[in-house]
Amino acid sequence: MNGTKTTIIKPKKTFSWNDLKEIWQYKELLYFFTWRDLKVRYKQTVIGILWAIFQPFMTMVVFSIFFGKFAQMPSDGIPYPIFVYTGLLLWQFFSSALSETSNCLISNQAIITKVYFPRLILPISSVATKLVDFAIASVILVGLMAYYNYLPNLAGLLIIPLLLLITFMASVGLGLFLASINVKYRDVRYALPFFIQMLLFVTPVIYPASIAGKYSWILAMNPMTGVIKAARSAILGGAPINWELLAISGVTCFVLLVFGIIYFKKTERYFADIV
Amino acid sequence: MNPIIEVKNISKKYNITHQQGGYVALRDVLTNIAKSPFAFLKHKAKQAVGKAGKEEFWALKDINFTVEKGEAVGIIGANGAGKSTLLKILTGITPPTTGEIRMQGSVASLLEVGTGFHPELTGRENIFLNGAILGMAKKEINDKFNDIVKFSGVEKFIDTPVKRYSSGMYVRLAFSVAAHMEPDILLVDEVLAVGDAEFQKKCLGKMDEVTKQAGRTILFVSHNMGAIQKLCKKCILLDKGKIISAGQTQNVINDYLHSETGPTAAKEWPSITKAPGNDIVRLCAVRVKQEGRIIDAANIRLPVGIEMEYEVLKPGHVLIPNYHFYNEEGVYAFVVGDCDPLWQKKPRQKGRYTSTAWIPGNLLSEGILIVGAAISTMNPVIVHFYERDAVAFNVIDSFDGDSARGDYAGSIPGVVRPLLHWTTQFSDSGIKV
Known part of the structure; x- marks a missing residue:
């Protein structure tokens, strides 16, 4: 018997490094x-895992018809479906991870x-689940590129792990705040879908960031702007990656994550x- | 050698908020701030210097005890005495306000069987999920998988989603996973209250085996005095967050049954909002009566009335008051439900009701009888409240020779002792002396 433990x-x-060690043990x-x-x-x-594809795919179709075709939204010279789907992929990963994380304690x-x-x-596993969805939904992007005979910048794919990491930090950081508040104030559950919907419009998913012109600094305050812009630059080419913007996004998200963890640990007890 | 569990000065404080609803809405907090910003600031400032008039409640106060390796220790006490809080602190679910606990070796807890069971997953999948939640490694679950399935007796349905299981099968599978944990210290809450009698026996046997043969340490919270007596040599009695008795199980159980806070012949809930119940009906009082008076000691030969006073808050529900009787050893004597044809199928109006169940004289055995009071509705079954240990009374035989005891003065086993109608026939056998 190991009587040592x-x-x-x-x-x-509030917080100690042992907490991180403990996560590793678990x-x-x-x-x-x-897995659950x-x-x-x-x-x-009926269609099982295909739901992970169906949602972003249908959104892409609707956006392509209404924004791409009817509204003639500019897309930096890239076929609009590919343009919007690249943004949607990262956006859906972020928004679904955020809402799942916010509710993870309640559920x-x-x-x-x-x-x-x-x-x-709990929040980490919520995001991991969404990461799997992201991977599955990415298959559609490959299909779209084949359909439009669009050759992506293969070297640019190397940046994807970094972008996912930033998105992960953003959704977990913000999600931890919301999850902690949600335990005490259930308003979060009602406010969040609305908040996420609003956020979609201040993120360059449907439109290119360049559309904002001299007001683009407003968009830059949103960490997802840097991520989505970088993804498009890296994979689809066009403008070079704005490393400065990406670095700001990265640092912001990291700070968000650190504060999220501290707040979560502080209220965890x-x-x-009260849950 | 050091004790395996050492609990030092453990206290747990809760701040009581005076609100009716389940949770606070952010909206209300914000409107309060907007309405009276000064009052809010003043309150915050007071909080900062620690003068705010919030109400504190000590669920546990200065708890100290030690447990040696291989011991099984029971924790008993009335509802709200702090048993479950103590267990939750020991498991780490909620941290103590002050104090320290040291435990040597691996710890596992069983506050509920089937924690984390997901209805959509199959039995097989749930074994792995539940095992992982209880702290078993994947390899360990793999090794014990066949034993778990065999112990549960649900081999045939192992690949069926558990939502299609009967409640009995569900509990059996859940307990089976729990029973195969091998921690040095096992913390168990009232988990045996579920399942059929035969399975309960099997579980008790398994727990007994775990302590006696494998030398594990068990801390066991229960209302079931029989189970406590069978499993635990030592026992701790909690009352209002303090230890008021500890030591040999039988002595502690006696202390509990004879203490003021243990069940008595009458219990009242003066505040309707804090009484057991829900929006439909709440319990006001339970009383034991004989010959029109509240009595602690009942004459075995006379009828005893168990009276329940309750307030119906929402009209239109059919309510069935019922009582659960069990003795000092936790053995269920019987359960009775209201079968007065006048009320059995009739939706109730709002208002105050008093229902009394009459136990005929010469039916009960001598000794203490503990009564749980409940009100339920059938189709679908809803238990509006179930107050365990609501009241208790002592049945006494005065040895006058006219009870079922006759002239015999020794102890008589059994939970009931009815005075039956006997007949004897005599026939002359014709043998001549």
């Missing part, structure tokens, strides 16, 4: 939560009040009592 329970401090649980969410989501649906309250595990696992 000692558990000490004390009044909780990585199997992280895997199981992600993926498995459960498409059970008893798992039965477990939170009965078993101990590092609570940070109440979750089981």
Whole structure:
């Protein structure tokens, strides 16, 4: 018997490095939560995992018809469906991860009040689930490029992990705030879909960032602007990557993540009592 | 050797907020700030210097105890005594306000069977998910998978989603996963309240085996005195967040049953908002009566009335008051539901009701009988409240020779002792001496 392991329970401090070590110890649980969410989501649906593709695909079709065709939205010389789908992919990853993270404590309250595990696992697994969706939906982009005979910049694909990391930090950072507030104030659940919808219009998904002209600094305040712009530049070519903008996005998101974690840890001790 | 669990000065404080609804809306907070910014600032300032008049509630206060390796310790107490809070602190679900706990070795908790079970997943999938949530490694679950399935007895349905399981199968599978954890310390809440009697016995046997043979340590919270007595040599009695008795199980159980806060012959809930119940009906009082008076000790030969006073807050529901009787060992004596034809199918109007169940004289056995009071609705079954240990009374036989005891003075087993109608026939056998 390994009598070496000692558990000490004390009044909780706000944050310590041990918390991160603990998440590593619980990585199997992280895997199981992600696995559960993926498995459960498409059970008893007719087209199953295809839902992950269906949603962004239909959005792309509608946007292409109304914004691309009728409104003649500029797209920096790239076929509009490809242009909008590249933005949509990252946008959907961000928005779905954000809303899932914000609700993760509420939807798992039965477990939170009965078993101990590092609570940070829940938001992380929510985002991991959405990452799988992202990967599946990316297949459509490849198809679109083949259809339009559009050759992407293959070297530009190397930047994608970095962009995903920034998006991950943005959605988890913001999501952690919202999840903590959501435990106490359930308003978040009602306000968030509206907020996300608004955010779509201040992010260059439907239109190119260049459309804002001298007011583009407003768009630049939105971290997703840098990410989506960089994705288009890298994969679709056109304007060179604006590294400065991307760096600002990266730093902003990192700060967001750090504050999100600190706030989450600070309020974590109440979750089981008031959820 | 150091004790395996060491609990030092553990206290837990809750701040009571005086609000009716479940949660606060951000909107209300914001409107309050907008309406009276000064009051808000003043309140915040007071909070900052620690003078705010918020109401504090100590769910636990200065709890100290130690548990040696291989011991099974029971924790008992009335509802709200702090048992579950203590267990939640031990498991780490909620942190203590002050104090420290040291535990040697791996710890697992069982506050509920089937935590995290997902209805859409199959039995097989849920075993893995639940196992992981309970802290088992994937490899460990793989190794024990066959044993788990066998113990649960649901082999045939292992690839069926658990939403199609009967509740019995569900509980069996859930407990089976839990029973195969191998922690050094196991913390168990009232989990045996579910499942059929036979399965409960199997579970108790398994837990007994775990402590006695494998030398594991168990902390067991329960209302079931029988289970506590069977499993635990030692016991802790909590009341209002404090330990008021600890030691040999039988002594502690006696302390509980004879303490003021243990169940008595009458219990009232003066504040309707804090009484057990819901929007439809709330409990006001439960009383044990004999010959028109509230009594602690009931004469075995006379009828005993268990009276329940309750307030119907929403009209139009058919309500069935019912009582659950069990003895000091936690053995269920019987359950009775209101079968007065006048009310059995009739939706109730708003207002105050008093229902009394009459237990005939010469039916009960001697000793303490504990009564749980509940009101339910059938089709679909809704339990509006169930107050365990609502009241208790002591049945006493005065040895006058006219009860079922007759002239026998020794102890008589059994939860009931009816005075039956006997007949004896005599026939002359014709043997001559």
